[in-house]
Amino acid sequence: MKKQGCEIEAVGINYKIYKHRTRRFSYPFKIFTTTTTIVEQEEQSEPEPEPEPEFRHVLKNVTCRAKPWEILAIVGPSGAGKSTLLEVLAGRLTPQTGSFLVNQKPINKTHFKKISGYVTQKDTLFPLLTVQETFIFTAKLRLNLKPAILNSRVNSLLNELGLTHVASTRIGDDRIRGVSGGERRRVSIGIDVIHDPQVLILDEPTSGLDSTSALQIIDMLKTMAETQGRTIILSIHQPGFRIVKLFNSVLLMADGSVLHHGTVDQLSLHLLSMGLLLPLHVNIVEFAIDAVETLQPPRNRSEDVMKEEGFGEESRWRNVVIMVCFITFYRFISYVVLRCRCSCICLKEGLT
Ligand SMILES: Nc1ncnc2c1ncn2[C@@H]1O[C@H](COP(=O)(O)OP(=O)(O)OP(=O)(O)O)[C@@H](O)[C@H]1O
Numbered sequence: 353m354k355k356q357g358c359e360i361e362a363v364g365i366n367y368k369i370y371k372h373r374t375r376r377f378s379y380p381f382k383i384f385t386t387t388t389t390i391v392e393q394e395e396q397s398e399p400e401p402e403p404e405p406e407f408r409h410v411l412k413n414v415t416c417r418a419k420p421w422e423i424l425a426i427v428g429p430s431g432a433g434k435s436t437l438l439e440v441l442a443g444r445l446t447p448q449t450g451s452f453l454v455n456q457k458p459i460n461k462t463h464f465k466k467i468s469g470y471v472t473q474k475d476t477l478f479p480l481l482t483v484q485e486t487f488i489f490t491a492k493l494r495l496n497l498k499p500a501i502l503n504s505r506v507n508s509l510l511n512e513l514g515l516t517h518v519a520s521t522r523i524g525d526d527r528i529r530g531v532s533g534g535e536r537r538r539v540s541i542g543i544d545v546i547h548d549p550q551v552l553i554l555d556e557p558t559s560g561l562d563s564t565s566a567l568q569i570i571d572m573l574k575t576m577a578e579t580q581g582r583t584i585i586l587s588i589h590q591p592g593f594r595i596v597k598l599f600n601s602v603l604l605m606a607d608g609s610v611l612h613h614g615t616v617d618q619l620s621l622h623l624l625s626m627g628l629l630l631p632l633h634v635n636i637v638e639f640a641i642d643a644v645e646t647l648q649p650p651r652n653r654s655e656d657v658m659k660e661e662g663f664g665e666e667s668r669w670r671n672v673v674i675m676v677c678f679i680t681f682y683r684f685i686s687y688v689v690l691r692c693r694c695s696c697i698c699l700k701e702g703l704t
Pocket residue numbers: 369410428429430431432433434435436437
């Protein structure tokens with residue numbers, strides 16, 4: 353019987369980062385001024401008002417859906433908000449607005465953490481432990497299993513990840529020679545799937561790997577999705593042709609917004625509808641990333657950006673006042689000119 357799986361849906365996610373403006377230092381050269389000047393200045397200066405918090409809109413109304421048995425790839429240029437979205441989906445960040453549904457129902461963060469695994473971009477492993485020891489250590493920490501069951505779980509994981517041949521090799525690091533980069537990445541993934549999660553979220557699982565190792569990782573994730581019904585959500589930079597074929601759907605992001613959400617074929621059609629013809633031998637995802645400027649709607653500017661650009665409420669009133677002043681001044685000048693002309697005509701006519 354087919355496992356039910358988890359359908360993940362994020363609706364209208366908005367995430368802003370607040371930062372405080374730095375207060376200007378009043379007396380940068382205090383040391384060079386005389387005491388009296390400082391006292392005078394201190395008396396004159398009023399306490400500075402608390403600076404208003406500034407914010408950056410990192411995710412703008414993001415809506416996406418990831419299905420079980422499938423891979424959803426999040427792609428986009430650097431700074432598009434891919435990692436932030438993954439952190440939101442993994443429950444590590446709380447967005448200001450938006451909802452998060454699992455199988456169409458709201459779910460609490462603690463429960464979601466139990467049924468999901470989140471693999472970060474950086475491998476955090478003990479270099480002196482072997483691959484098998486790493487899994488045993490993690491299993492003992494995360495699972496409450498009897499030794500025999502625990503060993504069988506570790507062995508099946510080694511098998512699933514294709515790591516049986518390096519089970520007794522040290523992880524290693526820059527100084528100690530250990531497993532390869534691709535194998536190290538598989539160990540990192542293994543740590544987060546040891547509890548057999550239904551949802552697996554991975555931030556750039558192929559970064560720093562050669563194309564063959566990258567393909568092997570995505571192929572392994574595809575098998576995980578297809579054989580165990582896992583929902584796989586990952587972010588990726590420059591996926592190759594063969595990798596793109598393994599994605600069930602693609603979420604194209606730029607500047608915190610979603611530009612496309614659908615299959616790779618739908619992405620081709622979307623590009624075509626925008627007048628962008630895919631050149632021969634060019635990877636569709638890379639082509640789409642290069643074309644984000646064209647894909648962005650012209651009026652995609654959020655309120656805060658408008659404010660930054662001078663279209664906020666405050667600026668609107670300032671513009672109204674300037675316009676009123678300008679019209680009054682223009683009418684005054686017109687009146688003066690008219691009076692002068694009348695006076696000239698009267699003088700010419702000899703009238704007083
Ligand atoms: N905590 C934070 N403080 C300041 N800026 C942040 C923070 N988190 C995210 N950002 C900014 O939000 C934007 C999106 O960041 P994010 O890491 O999600 O992008 P990304 O698409 O994953 O980029 P990359 O592909 O380069 O990893 C970036 O401009 C980043 O500088």
